[in-house]
Amino acid sequence: MAESDAIWKWVLLALVITGAITWLVLQSASIKKLAAGDPRPRIFIDRDTHDFGTVMSGEKVTHRFKIHNVGDAPLILRKISASCSCTVPKVERTRLPPDAASTVEAELTVRTGRRSSRIYIDSNDPDQPRAIIQLASEGIKTVRMEPSGFDFGEMRLGQTASSTVRLTAGDGEPFRILTTKLPELKGIEVTIVARPLEPDADGRSARWDLALTATPRDHLQSEFSFTLDVSTDHPAIRKHKVEGYCTLRHPLQWIDEPRHFLGVARPGKNVQTELILASDNNATFKILETLPLHDDAFKIIKIEALDEGRRHRLTLRAEVPSGAPQGFRATRLRIRTDLPVANILEPSFSIHVLAR
Amino acid sequence: MSSPAETPRTLGLGALLTVAGLTALSLVMPSATGLHAELSKPINLLTQTINYSLAMENSRGGLAVIVDLRPTDDRNKNPVPDGAVIVPEQSDSPEWEQLTPLLESLEGTPVYIIFPASGEHPAYSKLRSLGLDLWSVEMPR
Numbered sequence: 001m002a003e004s005d006a007i008w009k010w011v012l013l014a015l016v017i018t019g020a021i022t023w024l025v026l027q028s029a030s031i032k033k034l035a036a037g038d039p040r041p042r043i044f045i046d047r048d049t050h051d052f053g054t055v056m057s058g059e060k061v062t063h064r065f066k067i068h069n070v071g072d073a074p075l076i077l078r079k080i081s082a083s084c085s086c087t088v089p090k091v092e093r094t095r096l097p098p099d100a101a102s103t104v105e106a107e108l109t110v111r112t113g114r115r116s117s118r119i120y121i122d123s124n125d126p127d128q129p130r131a132i133i134q135l136a137s138e139g140i141k142t143v144r145m146e147p148s149g150f151d152f153g154e155m156r157l158g159q160t161a162s163s164t165v166r167l168t169a170g171d172g173e174p175f176r177i178l179t180t181k182l183p184e185l186k187g188i189e190v191t192i193v194a195r196p197l198e199p200d201a202d203g204r205s206a207r208w209d210l211a212l213t214a215t216p217r218d219h220l221q222s223e224f225s226f227t228l229d230v231s232t233d234h235p236a237i238r239k240h241k242v243e244g245y246c247t248l249r250h251p252l253q254w255i256d257e258p259r260h261f262l263g264v265a266r267p268g269k270n271v272q273t274e275l276i277l278a279s280d281n282n283a284t285f286k287i288l289e290t291l292p293l294h295d296d297a298f299k300i301i302k303i304e305a306l307d308e309g310r311r312h313r314l315t316l317r318a319e320v321p322s323g324a325p326q327g328f329r330a331t332r333l334r335i336r337t338d339l340p341v342a343n344i345l346e347p348s349f350s351i352h353v354l355a356r
Numbered sequence: 357m358s359s360p361a362e363t364p365r366t367l368g369l370g371a372l373l374t375v376a377g378l379t380a381l382s383l384v385m386p387s388a389t390g391l392h393a394e395l396s397k398p399i400n401l402l403t404q405t406i407n408y409s410l411a412m413e414n415s416r417g418g419l420a421v422i423v424d425l426r427p428t429d430d431r432n433k434n435p436v437p438d439g440a441v442i443v444p445e446q447s448d449s450p451e452w453e454q455l456t457p458l459l460e461s462l463e464g465t466p467v468y469i470i471f472p473a474s475g476e477h478p479a480y481s482k483l484r485s486l487g488l489d490l491w492s493v494e495m496p497r
Binding site: 005257259260261262263264293294326327328330331332347348349350352354 | 367415416417418419421438439441456457458460461462463464465
């Protein structure tokens with residue numbers, strides 16, 4: 001056993017020594033090659049850094065770098081690569097005889113903020129196998145929006161509200177807004193006014209206020225999201241989009257936010273609750289119909305007008321049949337009123353049937 | 357050179373050191389590199405939790421509703437005594453249409469979720485999108 005361990009120890013030692021000798025031989029060979037004084041290529045780049053300065057984000061900028069072979073053997077550019085996908089290098093020629101020159105064109109897609117990227121040039125220059133070109137830029141947004149979109153929050157029918165978004169050209173150059181276009185919004189009236197701030201004699205400005213005024217007329221949907229399309233004569237902001245959002249409050253509201261889950265009930269038993277429905281704008285109204293849409297177990301058994309018809313107390317009863325299985329029952333309840341707009345409300349109600 | 361008597365002891369020490377080094381590497385490398393297999397854990401992003409017995413009590417009292425996201429086998433082996441809402445696994449299943457009035461009516465009512473022991477129920481993200489007051493049930497071990 002001890003003998004076999006000793007053999008392995010010697011084998012390992014032999015491997016280490018062989019490796020060390022191989023490395024030393026290779027090193028001395030390469031030293032010998034460099035020390036020979038043979039002709040060699042040498043790469044030289046004129047001004048190997050370039051700062052594009054402040055540029056609009058997304059814009060493509062280019063710069064040409066000149067590469068010389070100042071050695072006495074042909075220089076071969078083996079590989080040109082970049083540190084980031086935003087930079088595309090193109091080389092004119094890859095084989096340069098002594099004293100010849102070539103160009104590398106760097107195309108940079110500018111990103112927002114202060115950024116830098118590198119171009120790597122791998123060649124057969126033994127002293128500098130990889131030369132580096134540095135690029136820098138400061139990208140500014142083409143347009144700034146304050147706030148980021150139109151927000152009307154929650155609106156009521158008939159209520160007029162305004163929301164303003166300020167557009168500022170990133171480069172500070174004055175421009176003119178040519179058109180503003182909104183999609184058709186059903187049930188809501190909208191007007192748009194574009195105002196330049198401190199305009200010049202031609203009515204151009206680097207800052208514009210877009211004021212949107214909205215008045216909901218019908219409750220066809222409870223949420224609106226829309227996009228305002230703006231076109232300008234600014235070369236970097238030909239087309240711009242501003243998002244907007246508002247929610248529309250239903251003209252009929254439940255008082256005291258009642259729970260629509262009515263709790264538990266045993267088969268053959270009833271659960272009853274009272275709900276008060278009011279008009280949001282203090283208008284009087286009548287309840288014309290109440291209809292369960294999914295489950296007849298839920299019924300409005302009594303309607304009582306309060307406050308001269310501005311509010312109504314509804315008594316909702318869930319009648320659980322005697323053989324009802326354990327589980328959940330739920331329905332939407334259609335409540336139709338005589339209000340001229342949004343006359344239908346469809347709240348959901350549910351109950352948990354406990355068979356045991 | 358070591359004496360013949362010392363060789364087995366040195367080898368033993370070397371082996372011990374190697375085992376210790378490998379053990380340390382096996383502990384450190386997975387978390388350092390992220391290259392490791394891991395058992396799937398229950399996906400539970402809820403910060404509100406409720407004890408199982410209290411959840412059952414509140415459900416029986418009509419104060420809350422339990423949604424059981426466990427696989428069918430687990431549900432059958434250990435059913436919720438008073439019943440729970442079962443939701444389809446596919447988010448585009450037509451069964452969701454039937455469940456809509458029930459889920460809509462639960463706004464403002466605590467909804468207790470029993471999560472699968474491991475992995476994620478495909479419908480969980482849909483439940484989260486409904487804006488309900490969701491709680492996670494801590495199951496007894």
